[in-house]
Amino acid sequence: MTSQVSSPAEAGKGVRRLDRVIIRFAGDSGDGMQLTGDRFTSETASFGNDLATLPNFPAEIRAPAGTLPGVSSFQLHFADHDILTPGDAPDVLVAMNPAALKANVGDLPPGAEIIVDTDEFTKRALQKVGYAESPLEDGSLDGFRLHRVPLTTLTVAALERFELSRKDAQRSKNMFALGLLSWMYHRPTEGTEKFLRAKFAKKPQIAEANLAAFRAGWNFGETTEDFAVSYEVAPAAEAFPAGTYRNISGNLALSYGLVAASHQADLPLFLGSYPITPASDILHELSRHKNFGVRTFQAEDEIAAVGAALGAAFGGSLAVTTTSGPGVALKSETIGLAVSLELPLLVIDIQRGGPSTGLPTKTEQADLMQAMYGRNGEAPVPVVAPRTPADCFDAALEAARIALTYRTPVFLLSDGYLANGSEPWRIPRPDELPDLRVQFAQRPNHTLEDGTEVFWPYKRDPQTLARPWAVPGTPGLEHRIGGIEKQDGTGNISYDPANHDFMVRTRQAKIDGIDVPDVEVDDPHGARTLVLGWGSTYGPVTAAVRRLRAAGESIAQAHLRHLNPFPRNLGAVLGRYDKVVVPEMNLGQLAALLRARYLVDVQPFTQVNGMPFKEEQLAGVLEATIHGH
Numbered sequence: 165m166t167s168q169v170s171s172p173a174e175a176g177k178g179v180r181r182l183d184r185v186i187i188r189f190a191g192d193s194g195d196g197m198q199l200t201g202d203r204f205t206s207e208t209a210s211f212g213n214d215l216a217t218l219p220n221f222p223a224e225i226r227a228p229a230g231t232l233p234g235v236s237s238f239q240l241h242f243a244d245h246d247i248l249t250p251g252d253a254p255d256v257l258v259a260m261n262p263a264a265l266k267a268n269v270g271d272l273p274p275g276a277e278i279i280v281d282t283d284e285f286t287k288r289a290l291q292k293v294g295y296a297e298s299p300l301e302d303g304s305l306d307g308f309r310l311h312r313v314p315l316t317t318l319t320v321a322a323l324e325r326f327e328l329s330r331k332d333a334q335r336s337k338n339m340f341a342l343g344l345l346s347w348m349y350h351r352p353t354e355g356t357e358k359f360l361r362a363k364f365a366k367k368p369q370i371a372e373a374n375l376a377a378f379r380a381g382w383n384f385g386e387t388t389e390d391f392a393v394s395y396e397v398a399p400a401a402e403a404f405p406a407g408t409y410r411n412i413s414g415n416l417a418l419s420y421g422l423v424a425a426s427h428q429a430d431l432p433l434f435l436g437s438y439p440i441t442p443a444s445d446i447l448h449e450l451s452r453h454k455n456f457g458v459r460t461f462q463a464e465d466e467i468a469a470v471g472a473a474l475g476a477a478f479g480g481s482l483a484v485t486t487t488s489g490p491g492v493a494l495k496s497e498t499i500g501l502a503v504s505l506e507l508p509l510l511v512i513d514i515q516r517g518g519p520s521t522g523l524p525t526k527t528e529q530a531d532l533m534q535a536m537y538g539r540n541g542e543a544p545v546p547v548v549a550p551r552t553p554a555d556c557f558d559a560a561l562e563a564a565r566i567a568l569t570y571r572t573p574v575f576l577l578s579d580g581y582l583a584n585g586s587e588p589w590r591i592p593r594p595d596e597l598p599d600l601r602v603q604f605a606q607r608p609n610h611t612l613e614d615g616t617e618v619f620w621p622y623k624r625d626p627q628t629l630a631r632p633w634a635v636p637g638t639p640g641l642e643h644r645i646g647g648i649e650k651q652d653g654t655g656n657i658s659y660d661p662a663n664h665d666f667m668v669r670t671r672q673a674k675i676d677g678i679d680v681p682d683v684e685v686d687d688p689h690g691a692r693t694l695v696l697g698w699g700s701t702y703g704p705v706t707a708a709v710r711r712l713r714a715a716g717e718s719i720a721q722a723h724l725r726h727l728n729p730f731p732r733n734l735g736a737v738l739g740r741y742d743k744v745v746v747p748e749m750n751l752g753q754l755a756a757l758l759r760a761r762y763l764v765d766v767q768p769f770t771q772v773n774g775m776p777f778k779e780e781q782l783a784g785v786l787e788a789t790i791h792g793h
């Protein structure tokens with residue numbers, strides 16, 4: 165934590181002002197760390213700080229209690245200025261048990277604060293994670309500011325009047341911890357109290373018990389001598405343009421973006437999906453919005469889900485299927501069918517660690533090649549990638565624009581880091597949203613030599629090369645669909661070699677001709693080194709670039725939203741720089757595409773550990789590149 169100003173003591177205690185803080189809540193996967201982090205984040209957002217979050221939890225539904233694989237954590241970085249990442253290293257660690265301490269203490273900088281639940285540091289719990297003796301007593305934590313708090317005992321004592329069993333009372337200790345941290349950082353409390361009453365509306369005693377634990381934590385901070393100082397982080401007034409803001413996760417922003425796209429296109433939204441981490445939240449969210457004409461269909465498997473979505477596209481809906489990498493593999497034949505049928509279909513891939521089932525709850529960017537080429541035959545598909553959680557809203561609208569305008573399936577590549585992370589989002593005004601309305605075919609579009617007017621389903625718009633979209637049941641517009649190659653124009657089955665060559669090249673030309681904005685380059689100093697990112701690397705890369713420039717280094721930055729087709733100026737941009745570095749959470753997939761396409765000696769910097777890049781890590785790599793190390 166970077167201390168800036170000290171202000172007079174309040175209620176007998178000092179108050180220190182900070183410009184930013186990074187807090188990590190960690191505990192057993194049953195300790196409610198995600199809920200605790202969510203509530204602290206919500207209050208921080210309402211207070212007006214800029215923020216970024218990083219939830220991190222095990223893939224097992226219930227890993228063995230007190231073990232390292234069962235540790236769940238939630239990191240929050242909040243500040244009085246514009247920030248871009250959840251932070252490299254926590255200033256404060258709240259560790260609910262020995263496993264949480266052991267799993268996270270290695271990430272702490274010297275002097276960080278550690279708050280531990282001493283009640284959980286039993287001999288058995290210590291042995292379970294390999295501690296020969298308690299780290300609270302052996303001096304190994306002397307480099308930190310350690311706060312020993314008997315969280316469990318204090319929570320149980322605070323809830324004595326509720327006549328709960330000790331086990332039930334212990335479940336509220338996360339609320340005690342939340343109350344304590346809320347006092348430490350002057351967070352508002354009204355939102356959390358309202359939330360608890362709503363969450364447990366049918367169990368008022370549980371609601372009151374959690375409220376009591378929350379208030380007890382606040383009062384403990386106020387009265388105990390162990391916490392002599394509390395901290396203030398002012399609102400980030402200058403970081404936000406005027407508007408109405410809310411905290412939003414990537415999956416929620418994406419869901420809202422799909423609903424907005426449906427409204428702007430004046431088409432019903434249909435989601436065909438099968439639950440899969442980390443995409444399931446989109447299915448859950450969209451199922452709540454039937455009032456906006458949204459239909460959600462939870463299929464029996466991934467293949468049925470995309471088949472239903474493609475059928476909905478044929479029927480005139482804005483069709484969406486959501487999944488992660490393993491689901492894309494199962495959907496690939498039907499996505500190829502959508503390429504052949506030339507129908508709009510949004511394929512939302514929330515990437516996670518692979519291959520196969522891989523790391524369901526960890527993040528990765530390793531599905532780019534699958535999105536580009538993971539179908540049989542020449543089956544080109546546009547690819548769009550959001551860069552931040554809030555940007556998922558705009559990316560959904562852009563994917564819908566391309567799909568509807570060019571009659572093609574479109575990949576949207578988010579990832580687990582964006583999906584579960586959150587940041588403030590300015591709610592756009594309706595007049596800021598694009599007009600996505602399309603015209604269905606209503607009448608014949610071709611005249612035969614004998615003067616007969618007919619409907620040719622593959623007669624193309626000369627500008628976009630898109631074919632007409634005829635809703636089934638429109639009189640006179642009956643037409644054949646299927647996966648076998650079509651004759652140009654008529655859509656009849658064709659095995660003619662020349663026609664197949666023409667259709668393959670035409671489908672490719674349609675994708676190549678998609679109108680996408682030029683890539684923008686941030687280069688205030690005429691640098692010779694360019695760092696180029698895509699997707700969720702935006703935050704860490706931008707933070708690293710800011711750090712280097714503050715230190716006097718000269719470096720240019722660009723970020724890709726459109727990965728197929730690439731922006732038309734990308735080749736010229738890459739050719740302007742002596743060195744081009746591409747950080748990505750895979751083994752160099754974008755770097756390989758750029759090398760092949762532009763014959764530029766792109767230098768990949770890769771990471772596949774299931775976690776996002778750290779600012780300091782990237783800054784070091786980029787600085788070494790600038791100086792030729």
